[in-house]
Amino acid sequence: xxxxxxxxxxxxxxxxxxxxxxxxxxxxxxxxxxxxxxxxxxxxxxxxxxxxxxxxxxxxxxxxxxxxxxxxxxxxxxxxxxxxxxxxxxxxxxxxxxxxxxxxxxxxxxxxxxxxxxxxxxxxxxxxxxxxxxxxxxxxxxxxxxxxxxxxxxxxxxxxxxxxxxxxxxxxxxxxxxxxxxxxxxxxxxxxxxxxxxxxxxxxxxxxxxxxxxxxxxxxxxxxxxxxxxxxxxxxxxxxxxxxxxxxxxxxxxxxxxxxxxxxxxxxxxxxxxxxxxxxxxxxxxxxxxxxxxxxxxxxxxxxxxxxxxxxxxxxxxxxx
Ligand code: DGY
Numbered sequence: 001x002x003x004x005x006x007x008x009x010x011x012x013x014x015x016x017x018x019x020x021x022x023x024x025x026x027x028x029x030x031x032x033x034x035x036x037x038x039x040x041x042x043x044x045x046x047x048x049x050x051x052x053x054x055x056x057x058x059x060x061x062x063x064x065x066x067x068x069x070x071x072x073x074x075x076x077x078x079x080x081x082x083x084x085x086x087x088x089x090x091x092x093x094x095x096x097x098x099x100x101x102x103x104x105x106x107x108x109x110x111x112x113x114x115x116x117x118x119x120x121x122x123x124x125x126x127x128x129x130x131x132x133x134x135x136x137x138x139x140x141x142x143x144x145x146x147x148x149x150x151x152x153x154x155x156x157x158x159x160x161x162x163x164x165x166x167x168x169x170x171x172x173x174x175x176x177x178x179x180x181x182x183x184x185x186x187x188x189x190x191x192x193x194x195x196x197x198x199x200x201x202x203x204x205x206x207x208x209x210x211x212x213x214x215x216x217x218x219x220x221x222x223x224x225x226x227x228x229x230x231x232x233x234x235x236x237x238x239x240x241x242x243x244x245x246x247x248x249x250x251x252x253x254x255x256x257x258x259x260x261x262x263x264x265x266x267x268x269x270x271x272x273x274x275x276x277x278x279x280x281x282x283x284x285x286x287x288x289x290x291x292x293x294x295x296x297x298x299x300x301x302x303x304x305x306x307x308x309x310x311x312x313x314x315x316x317x318x319x320x321x
Contacts, residue, residue: 004050004312007043009035009058012078013294016301023309024051037064045069051076051308056084065089074311076304079291080104080161083214083241087321097321098307101160103299108239108290109164112209115237115263116153116169118284120207121145122261125281146235146260149173154205156198157212157240158184165209166192177201180212202229209237214244224249233260239290242267247274254280265290 006024011017011032020026027047029035034057035043041064044052052075054060060075065086074096077085082099090097118124122145129135129143153169155162158178166176167190176192178184179201183194195201198221202208208230212218222236223246230236236259238245247268253259261282267273270288277283291297307317 004308005047006051006053006308007040007047007049008053009040010055010078012053012301013298015298016305019302019305020053023305037061037067040064041067041069044072050074051311053078053304053308054084055079056081059084060090061086062089065093065095068093068095074098074308074317076100076307078300078304080108081213081241082321083243085321090321096311096317098304098311098317098319099321100300100303100307101319103296103303104291105160105164107293107296108161109168111265111286111290112161112165112211112237112239113168113172115239115265115284115286116148116207116209116235119235119237119261119263119282120148122282124284128281146233148207151175151206152177152204153207153209154178154195154201155192156180156201156208156210158188158192159211161239162209162211163188163190165211166190174207177204198226199229202226203231205234206231207235207237210240210244212240212244214241218244220244220246222246222250224252227253227258230258232258234258235260236262237264238262239265242270242273247276251276251280254282 003023003025007027009029027043037059040058049072052072054075054077056079072095075090076098078100080099080101087097126143150173153174153176155166155178158180162178169176177195178192179195179198222244227249254262263284265286266288277285303319307319310317
């Protein structure tokens, strides 16, 4: 029996590419170039693809789905984030969609804790001090950060990643509060305190970490108004998506002391980002490395493959959208 035909838009870990090729007739992107929507449609047409495997660097909007040839029956994204996909347009076109949410959980939660600890122990400032030869004699009163232990960590979104962050933060003695639309059952809450609004959560939190998808409700919801609800000297962490934050407001809060520090792995418009962050000593910045471990990137690929195999075997995909 002939293999289904698959277009893959970016290079993936070698093991994943090998496993994909065992099950699919793959058209890879050997140069790993960034493809426009028109490039992807061209490749799909040339390869007469039945399926498409994309990453967060491609933009699959309503125009893309309108132009997509009908022989493509399923699109899987190698990500938990879906803000690059127009899900409604895919559904209207009758294209099945899937993603890889489970694979990313632990690595992303690790980075949230890395950012949280780096921010509250002022790692960026002290790293620069050491590297620039400004390390003076030890003293008891200067260069102080803040303990996470005993502090309220407000999790915005308590899905898989939020819960994994909560597990780690409890080991540091943090007290977990969370906000999302629906309250979790007690077995998932593990003693965390639920808030029915962002304002209620922010008013009690010393630390805040975002774990929400970008939706019309969350786009730009970290803004001057919501930041003003935080206690003075709060610490903000973002491993979700940059477009949920209004950069002007976050930068102003980091400058005027509303926030003591921030740890950011994601930025609006990345890899371009607002370079004013570079001038802020209290901002600890990473280039979207939440899932960047060998094991996680392989697992993401295998989960994508599992979705696609299930689709072509007429079984339910484990992670549909
Ligand atoms: C995701 O899976 O959406 C991550 O942001 C990719 O690193």
